[in-house]
Amino acid sequence: MSIEVKDLSYTYSVGSPFQKEALNGVSFSISEGETVGIIGSTGSGKSTLVQHLNGLIKLTSGSVKVYDIDLSIKKPDFKQLRATVGMLFQYPEYQLFEETVLKDVAFGPLNFGATKEEADAAAEEAIRLVGLDFEEIKDKSPFELSGGQKRRAAIAGILASKPKILVLDEPTAGLDPVGKREILRLITSLKKSYVKTVLMISHNMDEIGEYCDRVLVMSEGKLISDNSPQNIFADESILSGTGLSLPHTARIRRMLETQGVFLQGNPLSAEALAYAIADALGGRS
Amino acid sequence: MSIIELNNVSFDYQSGEDLSRGVKNINLKIEKGKFIVLLGHNGSGKSTLAKLLNGFLIPDEGDVIVNGIHTKDTKRIYDIRAKVGMVFQNPDNQMVASIIEDDLAFGPENLGVPREEIQKRVDWALEAVNMNEYRYGTPYKLSGGQKQRIAIAAILAMLPEILILDESTAMLDPKGRAEVMETAKRLNRDNNMTVILITHYMDEAIDADEVIVLNDGEIAIQGTPKEVFRETEIIKEAGLELPVSTQVALLLQKAGHPVPLVLHDEELVEAVCRLK
Amino acid sequence: MNRDITFGQYYPADSFVHKMDPRVKLILVVAFIVAVFLVKSLFSYIAITIFVIVGILGSHVPIKSILKSVRGIIFVVLLTAILNVFFYSGGERVLVHWWKITITVESLLFALRMALRLIFLVLGTTLLTLTTTPMNLTDGMESLMAPLKLIRFPIHDVAIIMSIALRFIPILMEEVNKIMLAQKARGADFESGGLMKRARALLPVLIPLFVSAFRRADELALALDARCYNATPHRTKYKVLKLGWRDAAGAFYSALLIFAVVAINASFWGLFGFSLSV
Structure with a gap:
């Protein structure tokens, strides 16, 4: 088991007028190799949840275990935890700060105790991994890069620490369609070759449906569903009241159903949907 | 009569020795009361074009004429800016005051509008974006969509004739995006506001009167949504992505099913049902 | 996420102090600061304390929010107090004498006064920022600075x-x-x-x-x-700023404070035949 969360609750600013319950009795576990999407409207507790996985929020109630690092003990090894769980924040390019891309990417490994040579080697590998031209950009200032390149450099900065688990908070936010596709493709390829487990927060249901094999649905601090995207997007019942909507593909399938056209399975990509519709049409004619 | 006219407009950015392409040879006429969507990937020149429309940028070549006034006419630049209101990407960076009604009053104050009139405009603008109850509140507790609606209201208080939304939906979650889109469509419909929406989401263009696709600083294609969305090669080249229903319709066409080109999910469902 | 950054931030309420004109409040805070610096006698601190308590009560701001601002500077207060105890030269009633350090009753009293001064300064300005929106505050400053337009x-x-x-x-x-x-x-x-x-x-x-x-x-x-x-x-x-009866009341109230401080400093000019200098 790579992540085990049990009965996790968290309240912000206890005892002040701003007191707010962010998580309430959340339990789930994730095995190595899964790609898990986390969905929920703004303020549903998704960010608070994933920040716990990295020890960025102090555990106050419940338990969190990442591999054999138990966060409920008195002094957990945060360095080891953060090296194990790579966490990419929203708009990660806003965290770049070093003089050169190479130095910036090497920041993580150096913090986690690598020597300079080891860190540089890890940085080089990570920069190549995210598809940037190492020779061309290693000595450039990160601020000279284009928007898409910056985001890749930031992802390299996380990968350089060789995390086993990658947590991504809205990895495609603010990118144009081409940039989005590229990042999603990168994540898929990393998943195959480099990191073992991926957790991805996204507001984009189409992305979640297409790229994740399991989805956690958060609403008002509670985990209200934990299932495959096919089941979660099967109809409106699970998402009703969460402020979320079905992906376009699932929506079209539902509307077809009410018109008496039934499709095989629950296709969640445009290609799969077209195929299923063609199948349904072809069966009759 | 067209409210905005661009004649052979080109603009390049210059930093030191380097020139980088902004836009090139743009010819465009925008009619009053239309809902125009300007599409393009990041760096396609769409924001440059927007900034040429209200005199933020002055063309290197060609003319931009708004309501009969040249943007080159620096003396009348504020006449243009008050008529061509512009809302930006990040709502947090557009508010100057910590109380919402004060923020709305900022534009009219700058224009020297009398006090009683400002009061009326603030009332109207808040009403127009459905944010009346937040009048005395602060922006900190608002959602992204609500903040952006306040940013729109702050522009409306100057009584513009044209509303430019420069990637104003890019940073919002789907709910916020829907709120802003709904507000823009309502202003266009009920107040005859000319709206120019700049975005890279094609699904925001499906209800537009006219769609303009920019690529590499030039107009790649222009027309009604159906005319534009049909040109899949040009769309792909411009780095855009068709709405899911259109993609599915095109795939079905390829497979030999006589499905027309559709833009909305509902249209696709209707078309498929007709084939049954 | 929600963090309580309350230090000196506006606390919305519908109170007497909230409704006062920001210009008047600004002037009052300046007057209050002057009063705090005028204080010589410990008795005057009682007058100031009463003034501040009435101000807080009239603002409907919970005492907790106000004390938070003091907590923020407690380190500075302690540091100045300690430095004052050690570096105060003079005083006759010696309490401790060790190597080059002498602590006298006078030095302790002096340190206490300095600490109180700091605390009162923070309380006064916090009360202003807690009861006045930033926009109002800047409007007030703008209006007060109007004569500068001439230059x-x-x-x-x-x-x-x-x-x-x-x-x-x-x-x-x-x-x-x-x-x-x-x-x-x-x-x-x-x-x-x-x-x-x-x-x-x-x-x-x-x-x-x-x-x-x-x-x-x-x-x-x-x-x-x-x-x-x-x-x-x-x-x-x-938004046009308008003076009202509350502002007159506030101004009168502050005048009273300054008068009280000055009067106590001068032991009421000997009118009552006792001395208040401590």
Whole structure:
């Protein structure tokens, strides 16, 4: 088991007028190799949840275990935890700060105790991994890069620490369609070759449906569903009241159903949907 | 009569020795009361074009004429800016005051509008974006969509004739995006506001009167949504992505099913049902 | 996420003090500061304390929010108090004498006064910022600075700068928080090591913060232009400040305080035949 969360609750600013319950009795576990999407409207507790996985929020109630690092003990090894769980924040390019891309990417490994040579080697590998031209950009200032390149450099900065688990908070936010596709493709390829487990927060249901094999649905601090995207997007019942909507593909399938056209399975990509519709049409004619 | 006219407009950015392409040879006429969507990937020149429309940028070549006034006419630049209101990407960076009604009053104050009139405009603008109850509140507790609606209201208080939304939906979650889109469509419909929406989401263009696709600083294609969305090669080249229903319709066409080109999910469902 | 950055921030309420004209409140705070510095006798502190308590009661701000601001400077207060105890020269009633250090009753009293002064200064200004919206505050300052227009001082620009600064403080605070989390996730350590190490550890926070502040400033500049900032020298004002009976009452009340402090300092000019100098 790579992540085990049990009965996790968290309240912000206890005892002040701003007191707010962010998580309430959340339990789930994730095995190595899964790609898990986390969905929920703004303020549903998704960010608070994933920040716990990295020890960025102090555990106050419940338990969190990442591999054999138990966060409920008195002094957990945060360095080891953060090296194990790579966490990419929203708009990660806003965290770049070093003089050169190479130095910036090497920041993580150096913090986690690598020597300079080891860190540089890890940085080089990570920069190549995210598809940037190492020779061309290693000595450039990160601020000279284009928007898409910056985001890749930031992802390299996380990968350089060789995390086993990658947590991504809205990895495609603010990118144009081409940039989005590229990042999603990168994540898929990393998943195959480099990191073992991926957790991805996204507001984009189409992305979640297409790229994740399991989805956690958060609403008002509670985990209200934990299932495959096919089941979660099967109809409106699970998402009703969460402020979320079905992906376009699932929506079209539902509307077809009410018109008496039934499709095989629950296709969640445009290609799969077209195929299923063609199948349904072809069966009759 | 067209409210905005661009004649052979080109603009390049210059930093030191380097020139980088902004836009090139743009010819465009925008009619009053239309809902125009300007599409393009990041760096396609769409924001440059927007900034040429209200005199933020002055063309290197060609003319931009708004309501009969040249943007080159620096003396009348504020006449243009008050008529061509512009809302930006990040709502947090557009508010100057910590109380919402004060923020709305900022534009009219700058224009020297009398006090009683400002009061009326603030009332109207808040009403127009459905944010009346937040009048005395602060922006900190608002959602992204609500903040952006306040940013729109702050522009409306100057009584513009044209509303430019420069990637104003890019940073919002789907709910916020829907709120802003709904507000823009309502202003266009009920107040005859000319709206120019700049975005890279094609699904925001499906209800537009006219769609303009920019690529590499030039107009790649222009027309009604159906005319534009049909040109899949040009769309792909411009780095855009068709709405899911259109993609599915095109795939079905390829497979030999006589499905027309559709833009909305509902249209696709209707078309498929007709084939049954 | 929600962080309670309450230090000196506006506390919305519908109270006497809230409804006062910001210009009057500003003048009163200045008067209050003068009074605090005029204080010679410990008895005057009683007058000031009463003044502050009445002010707090009239503001409907919970005492907890106000005390929070004092908690923020408690270190400074203690430090000045200790320094004052050690460096106060003079005093006759010696309590401790060790090596070069002498502590006298007078030095203790002096330190106590300085500490009280600091606390009162913070209480007074906090009460102002808690009961006056930043916008009102800048409007008040703008109006009070109006005579400077004669020497072509750009008052309005200064007011806008202040208003924007106030508006962006919470935004940037949240940004700091986000960047710190992101760097912590990359193994940055802000909590251990000596002073130099900790200062250096802040670079990965400060640089992105500056970059972000400039990016925001760029967009803000466009937004100001889009809203025709500086379009005309005949700018109008939506909110006009008006003086009311509350302001008269407040002014009278402060005059009373200053009078009380001065009178106590002078032991009521011997009118009652006792001395109040302690």
